[in-house]
Amino acid sequence: MYDVIGVGIGPFNLGLAALADQVDGMDALFFDQSAKFEWHPGMLIEGSDLQVPFLADLVTLADPTNPHSFLNYLHANNRLYKFYFFNRFDIPRREYSDYAAWVASRLDNCSFGKRVIDVKYNAQESEAYYEVVVHDIETQAVEHFFSKHIVMGTGSVPLVPMETEGCSTEDVFHSSQFRFYEEEAKRSNSITVIGSGQSAAEVFYELLADQHQYRYDLTWYTRSVGFLQLESAKLGQEVFSPDYVSYFHELSFEDRKNALSTLGQLRKGIDPETLKKIYDLLYHRSVDQQTRNVTIQPLTEVQKIQNAENESGYQLSCHQWQKGESFRHHSEKVVLATGYKPHIPKWFEKFNDQIEWEDEKRYKVSIDYRLQFKNQRNNHIFTLTNLEHSHGAGATNLGLSVYRNQQIINTICGEEVYPITQETVFQQFEENEKADL
Structure with missing residues (x-):
């Protein structure tokens, strides 16, 4: 009987494991x-950096x-002096991926090649628990494990907002x-990038x-009003703090939704250096009219x-929404930098009627990341997935993932194993002293 079983090993659950x-x-x-x-292996472009400081490692x-810190990784791999002379807080994305893989290789509590195909709740009077059914990808065996609590860290999957039926996935x-x-793609005659965030910008720059070597036509479309840079001012970044998470969680659901819509450039803008x-x-390139x-x-x-009707490649149906004008664009290759959506596993559906929901897609989550059951139970399902509506803009922030894991471990253990710090930023988000009415 385990204290907790985690489903999925991305950076969030890997940090919890560490x-x-x-x-x-x-x-x-x-x-x-x-x-x-593996961490986003398809986007480990040389020269691309993590958008948070290296201190936002797993622990x-x-x-x-x-011992699973980034600095210890550097020390163990004889890179500490190189990093010292590198003299930067932001690190290559490829290095972060290698660091996380290094941590995973050191942990006995991480098991790869195992797909969770079901999670069942057994509410026995003596001891309630979850039964986790696991399929071994290599041996095809089905195994059963038992745990007091579950952490769902199933991450996200690509979001494709437009119709692409019949298009080759290559x-x-x-x-x-x-x-x-x-x-x-580079050997084609034309490439179109769609999207407005950091991934779109990095793909476009690459x-x-x-382009001068391969001679393809290159197009970048976004439905946003512009190619806006990430708000990187230090006070602005304080929304990615435990203080703001606590403030945000106390807001009403409607206020939380409205607050998210005002934080776009803090969450989805492009790094100024990339632009x-x-x-x-x-x-x-414009000096020689090469643009x-x-x-x-x-x-x-x-x-x-x-599919284009009379030629190879694809026809894109486009709409310039501000002027209300539609047009068509031809491209042999298309890169969809259109973001991600939460991945909720099939087995989770059995709990839909047992938990509380804020709307038809977003479940209710406590401040310590527990799903709220209609009938309270002592055996919790924690979630690291689909949290923007409950915990704010930092739901996918690597630095705040450590704070989440502190709270989860403290709740499971019933004591403050990892102390939660308060007043971590310079600004406050509400008046501390409440005037008597």
Whole structure:
């Protein structure tokens, strides 16, 4: 009987596993269907950096002495002096992926190649527990495990908002697959990138940098009003703090939804350095008028992608929504940097009628990340997935994932194993002193 079983091993549950590994007497086990840990392998573009400081590793913000820290990874891999002279807080995304894989390889509580196919709740009078049914990908065996609590860390899956029926997945593909189809795409005559965030910008820059060698036409469309940069001011970034999470969670559901809509540039903007590199490259190319086969157009929604009738490639049905004008665009390859949506596993459906919901898609979550059951129980299902509506803009923030895991471990253990810090930022989000009425 485990204290907790985690479903999925992405950075969030991996961080939980790394912290749990250092808690005496805590029995935890984590499953993932992948053969090994991989973090967005299709987007590990050379030169792309993590958008949070290296201190937002899997453990440091909870326990700087933890042996699974990024600094210990550097030390163990003889990279500490190189990093010292690198002298930066942001690190290559490829290095973060390698660091996380290093941690996963050191943890006995992480089991890969195991797909969770069912989770059942057994409400026995003596001891209630969850039964986790696991399919071994290699041996095809089905195993059963038992746990007092569950953590759902099933992450997200690509979001494709337009119709793409009949399109080849090797020609029209999500940015999460970019590295796998990059070379073939560059050998085509035309490539279109769709999206407005950091992934779209990084893909566009990578294609722009090699355009002079391959000679393809390059187009970038977004339905946003512009190619807006990420708000990186230090006070603005304080919304990714425990203080703001606590404030946000206390708001009503309607107020939380409205607050999310005002935080767009803090959550989904493009790193200023990436935009600068794109503009500088375009400017240098413009000296010799080498930008005529580059199109960059905001305010444009791509509504449908279908096979072109009389030529190879695809026809994109586009709509410039501000002027209300529709047009068609031809492209041989299309990269969909259109974001992600929460991945809720099939087995979770059996709990739908047992938990409380804020609307038809978003379940109710406590401040310590427990799903709220209509009939309260002592055996919890914690969730690290689909949290923006309950815990704010930092739901996918790597730094705040450590704070989440602290709270989950403390709740499971029934004591403050990892102390939760208060007043972590300079600003406050409401008046502390309540005047008597």
